[in-house]
Amino acid sequence: MPIVKPFMNSLRFSTTAGAGTGTGAAYNILATAFTTDAGAAATAFPASPAYYNLYINGQIQTGDTSATTTTAITIPDGDTLAAATPIVVEFVVN
Template sequence: MPIIKPYFIVNASRFASTIASGTGTGATFEIAATAFTDDTGAPATAFPTTYSYYNLYINGMIQTDDTSTVTTAEITIPNGDTLADQTPVFIEFVTT
C-alpha cells in the first residue's frame, strides 16, 4: 500500500507596523489594526475574524503566547510602550 502524505492548505495574512503607532501605557498599550499595513503595503482596516493561530514578531523575534492579545480591532502588548519607537512589529495570522 502506498504512503499518502496529508496535504494541508495553509494561508497566512501578515501585517507590519512599529511601536510608535501604539497608544496607552503599561498593561493597556495597544496598536490599532488600522496602524498596520498588509502584505501588499495597503493600510489594514481590521485583523482577520477567523484564524487558527497568530504569530507576533517584535524586532524580528517571535514572541511567546503570553506576550499579547489580539482582536479584530487591535493588538495589546503589555509594556510595549517601553520599547523604542522604531521597533518593528509583525503579526502573522495563519489559517489551515
C-alpha cells in the same frame, strides 16, 4: 478515501511600536495602524485565525506576550519599546 489537506494561508501585518497607544497592560496598536504584505493600509485583523505569531524587532514572542481582536493587538508594556521598533503580526487562517 483520499486525504484532503486543509487550506492554510498566512496574512502578515507590519508597523512600528510608535504607532501604539496606552501604557503598561493597556498598550495596544490598532489594526488600522498596520500595513499588509501588499503595502496597503489594513482595515482589520482576521476574525478567526487558527493562530498568530507576534514578532518584535524580528524576534518571535511567546504566546503570553499579546492578545488580538479584529481591531487591535494588545502588547503589555509595549510602550517601553523604542518608537521605531518593528512589529509584525502573522495570522495563519484556514
